[in-house]
Amino acid sequence: MSLMAGTLHVVEYNALVFRRIWRGSIAVSFFTPLFFLAAMGIGLGSLVNRSSGGVNGVPYLEFLAPGLIAAACMQTAAVEATYPILAKIMWDKTYEAALATPVTIPDLIRGEVVWITIRMFIVASMFWIVMYLFGVGHSLESLLVIPAGILTGLAFATTIMAFTATRRNDSGFAAINRFVIIPLYLLGGTFFPIAKLPLALQVLAWATPLAHGVALTRGLVLGNIAAPEAALHALVPVAYFAGGLLIARALLMKRLAK
Amino acid sequence: MGDSNSLILARQLTKRFGDLTAVDGIDFEVAKGEAFGFLGPNGAGKTSTMRMIGGVSPVTSGLLTIFGLDPAAHGPTIRARLGVVPQADTLDLELTVRENLMIYSRYFDLSWREGARRADELLEFVQLKERSRDKVDELSGGMKRRLTIARALINSPELLLLDEPTTGLDPQARHLVWDRLYRLKQRGVTLVLTTHYMDEAEQLCDRLVVMDKARIAAEGSPRELIDKYSTREVLELRFPIDQQPVLDGKLNDVAERIEVLPDRVLLYTGDGDQAIAAVHRQGLRPETALVRRSTLEDVFLRLTGRSLVD
Ligand SMILES: Nc1ncnc2c1ncn2[C@@H]1O[C@H](COP(=O)(O)OP(=O)(O)OP(=O)(O)O)[C@@H](O)[C@H]1O
Numbered sequence: 285m286s287l288m289a290g291t292l293h294v295v296e297y298n299a300l301v302f303r304r305i306w307r308g309s310i311a312v313s314f315f316t317p318l319f320f321l322a323a324m325g326i327g328l329g330s331l332v333n334r335s336s337g338g339v340n341g342v343p344y345l346e347f348l349a350p351g352l353i354a355a356a357c358m359q360t361a362a363v364e365a366t367y368p369i370l371a372k373i374m375w376d377k378t379y380e381a382a383l384a385t386p387v388t389i390p391d392l393i394r395g396e397v398v399w400i401t402i403r404m405f406i407v408a409s410m411f412w413i414v415m416y417l418f419g420v421g422h423s424l425e426s427l428l429v430i431p432a433g434i435l436t437g438l439a440f441a442t443t444i445m446a447f448t449a450t451r452r453n454d455s456g457f458a459a460i461n462r463f464v465i466i467p468l469y470l471l472g473g474t475f476f477p478i479a480k481l482p483l484a485l486q487v488l489a490w491a492t493p494l495a496h497g498v499a500l501t502r503g504l505v506l507g508n509i510a511a512p513e514a515a516l517h518a519l520v521p522v523a524y525f526a527g528g529l530l531i532a533r534a535l536l537m538k539r540l541a542k
Numbered sequence: 543m544g545d546s547n548s549l550i551l552a553r554q555l556t557k558r559f560g561d562l563t564a565v566d567g568i569d570f571e572v573a574k575g576e577a578f579g580f581l582g583p584n585g586a587g588k589t590s591t592m593r594m595i596g597g598v599s600p601v602t603s604g605l606l607t608i609f610g611l612d613p614a615a616h617g618p619t620i621r622a623r624l625g626v627v628p629q630a631d632t633l634d635l636e637l638t639v640r641e642n643l644m645i646y647s648r649y650f651d652l653s654w655r656e657g658a659r660r661a662d663e664l665l666e667f668v669q670l671k672e673r674s675r676d677k678v679d680e681l682s683g684g685m686k687r688r689l690t691i692a693r694a695l696i697n698s699p700e701l702l703l704l705d706e707p708t709t710g711l712d713p714q715a716r717h718l719v720w721d722r723l724y725r726l727k728q729r730g731v732t733l734v735l736t737t738h739y740m741d742e743a744e745q746l747c748d749r750l751v752v753m754d755k756a757r758i759a760a761e762g763s764p765r766e767l768i769d770k771y772s773t774r775e776v777l778e779l780r781f782p783i784d785q786q787p788v789l790d791g792k793l794n795d796v797a798e799r800i801e802v803l804p805d806r807v808l809l810y811t812g813d814g815d816q817a818i819a820a821v822h823r824q825g826l827r828p829e830t831a832l833v834r835r836s837t838l839e840d841v842f843l844r845l846t847g848r849s850l851v852d
Pocket residue numbers: 542559562563564582583584585586587588589590591629
C-alpha cells in the first residue's frame with residue numbers, strides 16, 4: 285500500500301466518525317467567532333478606540349481578529365491532539381485495530397496530522413468569513429491567514445501529540461490547557477502587543493509558536509508585513525512542527541509496537 | 543528446517559517484556575490449510591505468540607517467518623494476507639456494524655464499492671445482517687465476537703489468527719462460530735487459534751501445542767496427545783464434601799495414575815469398570831463414579847498440573 289493510501293484511510297476513519305457531528309461542529313466554528321468579535325471587537329473595541337485610537341494606530345477589531353484565527357487553530361489542535369488521540373491509543377483501541385491491517389504507525393501519525401489540519405481549516409475558514417462580515421480583511425491576501433493560522437496550530441498539534449504519546453491517563457491534558465494554552469491565548473500577543481509585557485515574559489512569548497503565528501496572521505490581514513519578516517515568523521512554527529513530529533513518531537513507535 | 547509448505551515457521555521464538563519472558567524459545571510450524579491450536583492456561587504466552595505472528599509485536603529473538611517473510615521487514619505485506627481476531631474485541635463503538643467493516647476494508651485498500659459488497663456478504667455469513675445499521679455498542683458480547691470474525695475476513699485472508707474466538711459465548715453462539723470456522727477451513731483458509739476449551743481444540747484443530755510457562759509442553763494431533771499422555775479411560779470419583787478419603791496408596795494398583803482435585807479424584811486406567819470394582823473392594827464408597835473417555839483436558843492436567851478453566 286502506498287504512503288498516500290495509508291494516510292488517506294486514517295483520514296477517512298476520522299471523517300466517518302465526524303460525519304455524525306459535522307453540522308454542530310461547523311455551526312460552533314461559525315458562531316464562536318461571531319459572538320467573540322461582536323463582544324470583544326465591537327464592544328471592547330469601541331472603548332479602546334475611543335480612549336487611545338486603537339492599537340498601534342489600527343482599530344482594535346482589525347488588530348484583534350487576525351490573531352484570534354491563529355489562537356483558535358492552536359486551541360483546536362490542543363483538543364484534537366489530546367483526548368481523541370489518547371482514546372485511540374488506550375481506551376478505544378482504534379490504533380490496535382488499524383495496526384492489524386497493512387496500515388502502519390507512520391500512516392496513523394500522518395493521517396492524524398492531516399485530519400487535524402482539516403479541522404483547523406474548517407475553524408480558520410469560518411473565522412475568516414466572520415471577520416469578513418465584520419469588515420476586516422477585504423484583500424485577497426487576507427485569505428492567507430487561513431494557512432498561516434493552520435501552520436500555527438500544526439506547531440502545537442505535533443508537539444502536544446508527542447506529549448499525549450507519553451500519557452497513561454488524561455490528567456495531564458488539563459495541565460496543558462491551564463499552563464500552556466490559556467496563558468498563551470491571553471498573553472501571546474492576540475489581545476495586546478507583546479511589547480507591553482515585562483521583558484522576561486516578552487522573551488518567553490517570542491519563544492513560542494503562537495506569538496509568531498499571531499504576528500504573521502496580523503501582518504497578512506493588515507497588509508503591512510514584508511516577505512522576509514513573514515518567512516521568519518513562519519519558520520518558528522515550522523520548526524516546532526517538525527521537531528514535534530519526530531518526537532511523536534519515535535514515542536508512538538515505542539508505545540504501539542509492544 | 544521447515545519445508546516450503548510452512549505458512550508459519552518459528553524457531554527458538556522468544557518474546558520478553560522487560561525481565562519477564564512471555565515466550566521462551568518455542569519451535570513450531572503451521573502448514574497451509576491446517577487448523578493449528580495453542581492450548582494453555584492463563585499467562586502461558588499464547589497471546590504474545592499470536593501477536594508476533596500477526597506482525598504487530600516485535601520478536602525479541604529467534605526466527606519467525608509468515609508466508610516465508612520476516613515480519614520485521616514485511617509487516618504490511620504479511621498483514622495484507624492475514625485476518626486477526628484479537629483476544630479482546632477492538633471494534634469501533636462509535637461506528638455502526640456495517641461501518642466497522644467498511645472502514646476495515648479501506649484499511650486493506652479495497653474500494654468503497656468492493657468493501658460494501660464484502661461487508662454485506664460477511665454480515666450474512668455471521669448472521670448479523672439485520673443489525674448492520676446498529677451501533678456496535680448495542681450488540682451482545684456474542685454478536686460482537688461474530689462481527690470481529692467478519693471484520694477479520696474482509697480481506698479474504700489466507701491465514702486467520704483467532705485468539706480465544708469463543709470465550710464468553712453461549713453454547714449456541716459457539717456452535718455457530720465453530721461452524722463458520724469449519725467452512726473457512728473447507729475453503730482452504732489456514733486457521734491458527736488459541737483456546738481454553740478442550741472441545742473446541744478437539745473439534746477444530748488438526749494439530750495443537752500445549753503451552754505452559756512460556757514453553758511448549760507437548761505437540762501433536764488431539765488423538766496423538768491423548769494416546770501419549772493419558773489412558774484410554776478415566777474413572778471420576780466424587781466423595782461427599784469433607785469426606786474425601788485419605789487414599790495413601792490404596793488405589794495405586796487400580797490405576798496407572800491418580801489425580802486428586804479439590805472436588806474429585808481421577809483414576810487413569812485402561813478399563814474403568816474394572817477400576818470401579820477395585821475401588822469398592824477397597825471399601826471406598828464414593829458418592830458418584832463416572833467412567834468416561836480420556837480427553838485433552840486430561841492431557842492438559844497431566845502436562846501442566848492444572849485444569850484448563852479455573
Ligand atoms: N504488553 C505486555 N507488557 C508486559 N507484560 C506482558 C504484556 N503482554 C503480556 N505480558 C505478560 O506475558 C505473559 C504471557 O501473557 P499472554 O497474554 O501471552 O498469555 P496468554 O497465554 O495469552 O494468557 P490468557 O490465557 O490469560 O490470555 C504474562 O505474564 C503477561 O503478564
